Amino acid sequence: MANRHLTPDTPELRARWGQFVFTPAWDAKAKAAIARYPEGRQRSAVMALLDYAQRQVGEETSTQGWLPIPVMEYVADYLDMPIIRVLEVATFYFMYNLVPVGKFHVQVCGTTPCMLRGSDDIMDACKARGMEKGHTTNDGLWTLTEVECMGNCATAPMVQINDDNYEDLTAERLDHVLDELAAGRQPKTGTQEPGRHTSEPLGGPTTLKEMVTENHDYRGEW
Amino acid sequence: MPKLTVDGVELEVPAGATVLQACELAGKEVPRFCYHERLSIAGNCRMCLVEVKPGPPKQQAGCAMPAGEGQEIRTDSEMVKTAREGVMEFLLINHPLDCPICDQGGECDLQDQAMAYGRGATRYEENKRAVTEKHMGPLIKTTMTRCIHCTRCVRFSEEIAGVDEIGALFRGEDMQITTYLEQAASHELSANVIDLCPVGALTSRPYAFEARPWELKKTLSIDVSDGIGANIRLDSRGREVLRILPRINDDVNEEWISDKARYQVDGLTKRRIDQPWVRKKGKPQPASWDEAFAAIAKAKPGKSIAAIAGGLADCETMFAAKQLLGALGSELLESRQTGESFDVSNLAAMTFNTTLEGIESADAVLIVGSHVRWEAALLNVRLRKAAARGGAKVFVVGPEWETTYPATFLGEDASVLHNFPQDVSDTFANAERPAIILGHGGLAAGALHPALALAEDWKLVRQLEDGTPWNGFNVVQMAASQIGALMLGYAKSGGIADISAASPEVLISLGGDAIDYSQFEGSLKVYIGHHGDRSMQSADVVLPAAAYTEKAGTYVNTEGRVQFAEKGVFAPGDAREDWTILRALADALGAKVDFDSFEELRAAMVAEVPALGEEALADVGALPKADRGAKASGAITYPIRDFYLTNPIARASATMQRCSAELLHGDAIAEAAE
Numbered sequence: 001m002a003n004r005h006l007t008p009d010t011p012e013l014r015a016r017w018g019q020f021v022f023t024p025a026w027d028a029k030a031k032a033a034i035a036r037y038p039e040g041r042q043r044s045a046v047m048a049l050l051d052y053a054q055r056q057v058g059e060e061t062s063t064q065g066w067l068p069i070p071v072m073e074y075v076a077d078y079l080d081m082p083i084i085r086v087l088e089v090a091t092f093y094f095m096y097n098l099v100p101v102g103k104f105h106v107q108v109c110g111t112t113p114c115m116l117r118g119s120d121d122i123m124d125a126c127k128a129r130g131m132e133k134g135h136t137t138n139d140g141l142w143t144l145t146e147v148e149c150m151g152n153c154a155t156a157p158m159v160q161i162n163d164d165n166y167e168d169l170t171a172e173r174l175d176h177v178l179d180e181l182a183a184g185r186q187p188k189t190g191t192q193e194p195g196r197h198t199s200e201p202l203g204g205p206t207t208l209k210e211m212v213t214e215n216h217d218y219r220g221e222w
Numbered sequence: 223m224p225k226l227t228v229d230g231v232e233l234e235v236p237a238g239a240t241v242l243q244a245c246e247l248a249g250k251e252v253p254r255f256c257y258h259e260r261l262s263i264a265g266n267c268r269m270c271l272v273e274v275k276p277g278p279p280k281q282q283a284g285c286a287m288p289a290g291e292g293q294e295i296r297t298d299s300e301m302v303k304t305a306r307e308g309v310m311e312f313l314l315i316n317h318p319l320d321c322p323i324c325d326q327g328g329e330c331d332l333q334d335q336a337m338a339y340g341r342g343a344t345r346y347e348e349n350k351r352a353v354t355e356k357h358m359g360p361l362i363k364t365t366m367t368r369c370i371h372c373t374r375c376v377r378f379s380e381e382i383a384g385v386d387e388i389g390a391l392f393r394g395e396d397m398q399i400t401t402y403l404e405q406a407a408s409h410e411l412s413a414n415v416i417d418l419c420p421v422g423a424l425t426s427r428p429y430a431f432e433a434r435p436w437e438l439k440k441t442l443s444i445d446v447s448d449g450i451g452a453n454i455r456l457d458s459r460g461r462e463v464l465r466i467l468p469r470i471n472d473d474v475n476e477e478w479i480s481d482k483a484r485y486q487v488d489g490l491t492k493r494r495i496d497q498p499w500v501r502k503k504g505k506p507q508p509a510s511w512d513e514a515f516a517a518i519a520k521a522k523p524g525k526s527i528a529a530i531a532g533g534l535a536d537c538e539t540m541f542a543a544k545q546l547l548g549a550l551g552s553e554l555l556e557s558r559q560t561g562e563s564f565d566v567s568n569l570a571a572m573t574f575n576t577t578l579e580g581i582e583s584a585d586a587v588l589i590v591g592s593h594v595r596w597e598a599a600l601l602n603v604r605l606r607k608a609a610a611r612g613g614a615k616v617f618v619v620g621p622e623w624e625t626t627y628p629a630t631f632l633g634e635d636a637s638v639l640h641n642f643p644q645d646v647s648d649t650f651a652n653a654e655r656p657a658i659i660l661g662h663g664g665l666a667a668g669a670l671h672p673a674l675a676l677a678e679d680w681k682l683v684r685q686l687e688d689g690t691p692w693n694g695f696n697v698v699q700m701a702a703s704q705i706g707a708l709m710l711g712y713a714k715s716g717g718i719a720d721i722s723a724a725s726p727e728v729l730i731s732l733g734g735d736a737i738d739y740s741q742f743e744g745s746l747k748v749y750i751g752h753h754g755d756r757s758m759q760s761a762d763v764v765l766p767a768a769a770y771t772e773k774a775g776t777y778v779n780t781e782g783r784v785q786f787a788e789k790g791v792f793a794p795g796d797a798r799e800d801w802t803i804l805r806a807l808a809d810a811l812g813a814k815v816d817f818d819s820f821e822e823l824r825a826a827m828v829a830e831v832p833a834l835g836e837e838a839l840a841d842v843g844a845l846p847k848a849d850r851g852a853k854a855s856g857a858i859t860y861p862i863r864d865f866y867l868t869n870p871i872a873r874a875s876a877t878m879q880r881c882s883a884e885l886l887h888g889d890a891i892a893e894a895a896e
Binding site: 004082087 | 387403
């Protein structure tokens with residue numbers, strides 16, 4: 001389990017984030033999120049707003065973003081709801097970062113299918129680049145987290161870096177992805193297996209083969 | 223009305239009942255942790271699993287499943303037994319085995335249910351989870367490693383108290399119950415989460431490591447810290463009351479009590495008057511009972527004697543004093559210590575007529591000059607139910623305070639009673655169950671008759687559609703003695719000014735600590751009370767009496783509900799029960815009163831005021847006709863300035879002082895090194 005904790009509420013934190021307000025662009029999105037719910041049910045938009053707040057913090061710090069306590073208070077105020085209820089949501093979901101992260105938040109899936117397909121190598125490759133689980137590298141570029149299943153078992157092993165998934169990884173492919181990111185280029189997202197488009201079976205279909213060419217009626221064969 | 227069978231017994235349950243409630247109606251015990259009758263259903267402890275047919279062949283959480291027609295429920299099958307054992311085993315995975323050092327030990331739901339429904343031995347060999355302790359203020363001690371995540375405390379603070387301050391952070395095994403940034407829980411009912419906690423995660427901080435429940439003598443009593451008359455249980459050992467817990471009474475306090483009612487208890491052993499004092503040469507000197515009585519007799523009051531009842535006096539004490547004064551030929555009785563002089567000629571205009579339970583169903587409420595959270599914290603719980611659940615519209619005249627429900631403040635000036643905004647008048651004109659709640663702040667601004675006029679205009683007294691009578695006129699009394707005092711005739715039309723105008727030779731103060739004694743310059747001031755509080759400085763003779771835990775007595779709450787309290791412990795030192803002091807004083811003054819025992823006193827009291835003999839709502843009669851000429855005016859101020867320090871017991875209590883400093887005045891209290 002991830003060892004999650006809130007960043008302590010210090011005067012420095014207040015000084016840095018106490019004046020947080022949504023920029024007009026995020027504010028418009030927040031208003032749109034609230035408008036999805038009936039009048040008086042604006043609290044339902046809390047998850048969207050926390051996400052927007054985290055992204056705005058990310059823009060301001062040029063990282064993936066995180067949620068300082070004053071920012072969560074701002075969201076609570078924005079939605080006219082008790083701060084403790086906002087905190088409950090923010091601490092429940094892993095995609096809300098409670099501590100500052102680096103420019104690239106490398107989330108390595110370590111659940112069974114990925115583990116069987118070699119996530120340990122992926123983890124080692126990350127560590128070889130100086131990353132440490134739960135920490136940000138000194139250059140502020142990488143934060144490494146081990147996460148549970150991200151639902152990409154067919155293309156295991158995978159990592160999620162900020163908003164994108166990189167699948168079918170090997171240590172070399174991951175190195176390439178990370179090099180590209182570090183160089184400021186956007187590597188190909190999704191599967192890294194040459195010739196594979198998404199999560200289709202490697203080497204052609206193994207079942208329902210007749211369906212490849214035509215809409216085959218299997219019912220007579222049951 | 224679904225018909226179903228529980229363990230082969232057929233029964234009919236009310237529509238909307240849950241399977242768990244059906245089992246209870248059938249007399250079957252179903253273990254539970256998260257389910258609580260007065261809180262919303264959470265269904266997260268899984269302890270109440272039962273077998274329900276028809277349905278999938280697995281156990282169902284009884285608390286969260288509605289009872290349906292034709293269900294066959296089993297609580298005694300093998301499946302249920304193993305399910306309970308399994309759930310209990312899971313709960314105990316992370317629960318520390320520290321019962322010997324846990325304050326909940328002996329009254330712990332988890333302990334009891336582990337004994338009754340758990341496996342005999344553990345199979346668990348891993349390390350247990352540990353959670354850091356959370357600060358929740360001066361009243362609640364936390365040991366969060368013991369928490370089983372039932373979320374009763376979260377639901378209480380959100381639903382009952384209306385103060386969202388406790389929450390469950392993180393998830394799964396890492397879930398932690400805490401207040402926001404570990405700030406102190408700071409509402410008036412915060413300590414009720416201690417009773418709700420089924421394990422020892424939230425325990426009482428002042429009571430920590432004091433006693434075990436089986437050592438304590440339990441006495442049924444009535445709370446005197448406000449006018450609600452909450453039903454309480456005194457847990458005492460030897461001569462000391464160690465703690466106070468609420469009793470269940472749906473008519474009065476449900477099962478909550480305010481923090482003041484619960485924690486002023488340590489004040490009962492501090493600053494006590496345990497021997498008589500007589501003022502000699504301007505200074506109080508210790509004296510014997512004989513010397514004290516002699517000093518009073520020397521004043522030879524004759525009929526020039528007056529009595530003022532304090533806020534904590536019981537009816538028997540007040541009646542004994544009334545008998546004494548009557549025997550001497552005096553009628554100078556008063557109970558409004560601070561000099562209030564509103565019209566008390568009609569008892570119905572002084573009581574909470576809607577009743578505490580009734581106000582829950584009100585659909586429009588006007589609060590005039592009452593800081594309800596501080597003056598009657600349990601009434602605020604009822605108002606929250608009316609407003610938050612029933613959708614009642616609440617308007618308040620008076621300075622703003624933090625309501626726990628949506629309310630509209632109409633300004634501080636009482637004259638708004640004569641000139642309401644249109645929407646307020648419309649709301650009340652169209653309301654089915656309208657109610658006015660008048661506080662002492664309103665009474666002081668002369669709002670009594672204007673409010674009675676509103677009661678007539680808005681027809682607050684009416685037949686409801688179902689034929690039951692509705693009386694929406696209410697006054698919140700803050701003193702436990704007030705209604706009893708009025709029933710016993712402790713009121714002069716001019717208030718305390720009438721008494722001081724008569725300049726009595728002797729003034730008996732029955733624990734009156736809010737009296738301005740400077741207006742009785744020439745009188746011999748006899749203070750019969752239990753705490754060396756403000757009166758001690760002014761009184762000429764101080765007679766040590768019993769506090770409410772140390773005497774049996776009758777109290778009438780703000781609804782006019784007569785309730786009996788029993789004696790829990792003996793008064794300290796030379797202190798005596800109040801009625802015995804007054805009986806002896808009668809002898810000293812040569813007056814003849816017709817009671818020699820408490821039973822005779824109570825019988826005489828009941829003979830004079832029959833309503834005081836029955837534990838029920840007293841019949842207070844009909845509302846008086848409003849005096850249309852009376853006008854309310856001026857800015858309303860609330861009489862209570864500090865919720866935690868309203869009576870001499872609370873003022874003597876270190877816990878209450880700490881609450882006042884820390885919660886109301888924001889002082890940082892350094893943790894004592896433990």
